[in-house]
Amino acid sequence: MKHIRLIEDWFLNRRCRSCGIPLVLRPGHVGLVCSACRESLSVEFLSGQLCTLCGSPLPGGVDVCRHCTETTPAYTNHRSAFLYQGRVATLIVDFKGRGYKQLAAYFAESLAAIVPDCDLLVPVPFRPESVRRRPFDPVTLIVRELSTVQGLPQVPLLRRRPGKSQKSLNRAARLTNLKNALYIRPGMHASVSGARICLIDDVFTTGATVDECARVLRHSGASRVYARTVAMD
Numbered sequence: 476m477k478h479i480r481l482i483e484d485w486f487l488n489r490r491c492r493s494c495g496i497p498l499v500l501r502p503g504h505v506g507l508v509c510s511a512c513r514e515s516l517s518v519e520f521l522s523g524q525l526c527t528l529c530g531s532p533l534p535g536g537v538d539v540c541r542h543c544t545e546t547t548p549a550y551t552n553h554r555s556a557f558l559y560q561g562r563v564a565t566l567i568v569d570f571k572g573r574g575y576k577q578l579a580a581y582f583a584e585s586l587a588a589i590v591p592d593c594d595l596l597v598p599v600p601f602r603p604e605s606v607r608r609r610p611f612d613p614v615t616l617i618v619r620e621l622s623t624v625q626g627l628p629q630v631p632l633l634r635r636r637p638g639k640s641q642k643s644l645n646r647a648a649r650l651t652n653l654k655n656a657l658y659i660r661p662g663m664h665a666s667v668s669g670a671r672i673c674l675i676d677d678v679f680t681t682g683a684t685v686d687e688c689a690r691v692l693r694h695s696g697a698s699r700v701y702a703r704t705v706a707m708d
């Protein structure tokens with residue numbers, strides 16, 4: 476009897492991270508997000524007029540944003556599933572900051588809708604220092620789930636040398652910080668040559684990181700480099 480109670484408690488404690496309902500009461504959940512929240516969040520998918528290059532929302536009548544007109548990104552195009560706001564922002568904080576790793580499955584489901592036709596998925600590499608703060612790499616978890624959903628190989632082709640966190644830096648400082656920080660893992664160049672790659676990251680802020688990853692991959696012979704992220708800040 477005690478065991479049944481414990482099992483019941485365990486199920487009832489597994490709640491939707493968005494609305495708080497016990498998941499057992501709302502089947503069809505994916506990665507700690509109940510079926511009703513998956514449905515209502517899908518309405519928030521980023522849509523409408525977007526920059527054809529970086530994917531940022533634009534006023535009508537323009538195809539490319541001012542920033543991409545001034546500096547063409549190295550990636551073919553970038554899209555985010557969501558804007559970084561409201562319930563999605565809370566879910567990302569739960570995932571990255573509070574250790575709700577199961578949310579990776581929900582983010583992968585959201586990304587699946589915007590992954591282009593490509594040969595492989597490549598996670599944007601984490602900074603070596605961030606492993607000390609967090610016992611897991613959020614992007615690796617998302618890419619693993621996405622690889623299963625899409626039936627596409629995921630290959631961690633890129634590495635990152637230790638350096639400052641990008642968070643506190645402006646765009647110019649980010650680019651300097653990134654220069655030479657990213658490189659192709661030794662022995663992996665053959666996988667890059669001619670490949671259509673989709674880079675995956677969690678949050679797109681200035682785009683400097685995915686741009687530099689794309690530049691390194693293109694330089695090593697990737698035929699196309701797309702970028703997809705969960706949310707755009």
Ligand SMILES: [Zn+2]
Nearest residue numbers: 491494509512
């Ligand atoms: Zn819910």
Ligand SMILES: [Zn+2]
Nearest residue numbers: 526529540543
């Ligand atoms: Zn743009």
